[in-house]
Amino acid sequence: MHIDFVTENTVDMSHFKFVHETPEMGSILELDPVDHRFHVRFSMPMKLYGPDGGGEVVDAVTEVTNWGLGLILARFTDGASLIQAQTPIDDTRCELMLTMVLPRNVSGSDTPTGEQLARFKMACRQVENDMVIWTHRRAGAQAHLVAEEIAPFKTFMKWKRQFYPAPPAVGSQTQRASRSESEVKS
Template sequence: MLNLSMKPTGWFQIGWSAEIPPGGVKPMKYFGHDLVAFRSDAGVLTVLDAHCPHMGAHLGYGGKVKGDCIACPYHGWEWGAEGQNTLIPGEERRIPKKMRKWHAVERHGILFLWHDPSDLGGKPREGWELPDIFAHPDLPADPQDFYPCYPDAIVFKPDERIHPQLMTENAADTAHFRYTHHAPEDPVLLEFDTSTTVWKSQMGFLNKHTKEIALRLHARNAGVGLSFTIFEHGALGRRLVLSCTPVDDEISDLRVSYFFPRDPISPEVMPEHVRKMARQTEELFEEDARMWRHQRFRQQPIFARRDVEGYRALRKWCKQFYEAEGYPIGPLKVMEDE
C-alpha cells in the first residue's frame, strides 16, 4: 500500500471473548508484534508480549494458566496479569523485568486492543473514545434484547492483503451500494461529524417509489479499521461491528459481527429465519472484500462531484491516526466536466 502505514493509532478488534474461555490461552500477532492472550481462572483477560524474557519461548504455544498467571511451557517461569514475574521454579527470587502488557477491553463479546505506535502497551489517550454499539445517544438499546454475535453471526477472514483505510472509506462512499451491493437506489450521505476521534455519520437509503428515506445507517468509526453501524429499519434493524486489524506491514485480519434482535417467539435460541440472515453476512462482506483485495489505493484519487465533500472530510479526519512512518493521504481531485 503506497506510503500508507499499517501501524495507525487507535482501537482495533482482536477476536471474540468466547474464543478464550477461563484458563484459555491464545497466540496472536498484530502490528508486527507477537502477543499472547490468556484468561485467568476467574475470567480476567490479559494480553502480553508473547516471548518469555527468560529464554524467548512463545507463551501462546503450550503456555498454561495458573490462577491469574501464565506459565512458560519451556521452563515454567510464571508471569502475572501486569506482566510481572511471579515465579522462577526452584528459586526464591523474582526478576524486576516485566513483560509488556497491552491495553485490551471486552465489550458485548468482542475483544478490542488499543494500539499507539508512540507508546506501545500504553493506556488509551484521553478523548480517544471506543464507541459502544448499544449506547448510541439517539438509538440506545439493551444488549439483552439482541442475540450474541458469536458464534452464529460472525465472519472471520484472516491474513487478507487489505489495508484498513479501504474499509474505512466506505463511511463516505454512497455510490458503491448500487453496483457492489445491488441496491435499487443510491443512498444519500445525510450528515457527518469529524470534530472528534470518532467519525459520526448518517446515510439514508431511499424508497424506490416514494423517494423517502426507508433505511438509515448510523455509523461510528473509531479511527481506521473499526466501524460500528446501526441499521434503523423495522425488518432489517440490526447492529454491525466491522473491523480490519493489521497483522504486519502486508496483511490484516478482517472480522464482521452482527447483532440481530431477539425473536419474541424464540428469545433464547436463534430461530432459522434469523440464522438465514446471519449466513448471508459472509456474502455481504465478500461483495466488499472482492473489491478491497484487488484495489489499488490512490493517494490522489479523482472523485465524482457528489462524493468529494464526504471523502475530503473523511480523509482529512483519517490523517490524525497515521503517526507512524508513511505519509498517509494526499490531496483530492474532483472529476472535471468534459
C-alpha cells in the same frame, strides 16, 4: 488489503448500489468528525430480506460510527447492528473480525431462523462482495469520484490524517538543501 479500504467504505455512497444490492445510491444526511470518532448518517432505500430471499424496499436511515481506523459500528433501520474490527498485520494485510447483532427472533430461540437467518446470510454476502474489491485494490490508488462524493471523501481524508505521521514539510527539505549548498560554497 489495507485497513483504509474498510473505513473509506463508510462514506462511499455510490458503491452500495453496485456492490451491496441496494436499489439506489445512498445520500449523506450528516457527517460528524469529532476527535477520534467519525459519525456518518445516511439515507438509502434498502431491501428487506425474508426467508424466501425477496423482500419489500423501504426507506432506511443507517448510522455508522468509525472509532479510529480499527472499529466500525453500523446500526440499521431493521434493528440489526454490525460491529466491524480491522487490525493491520503489515502494509498489505489485515485481520477482519465481524460481529452481527440481530433482534431476537419471535420464537425466542437462540438459533437464528427464518428472517433472522436470512438477514445474517445477506450481511455475510455483502462483506464477501466488498472483499472482492478490497483484495484486488492497490494501496495509494486514487479512486475516481463523482461530484457529490468529493466533499465527504475530503472530510474523511482530513479526519483520517490524525492517525498517520505527518509527511515532512516541503519547505524543510528545500531549506536543508539550500543550507548545505551554502555550507559547500563557504
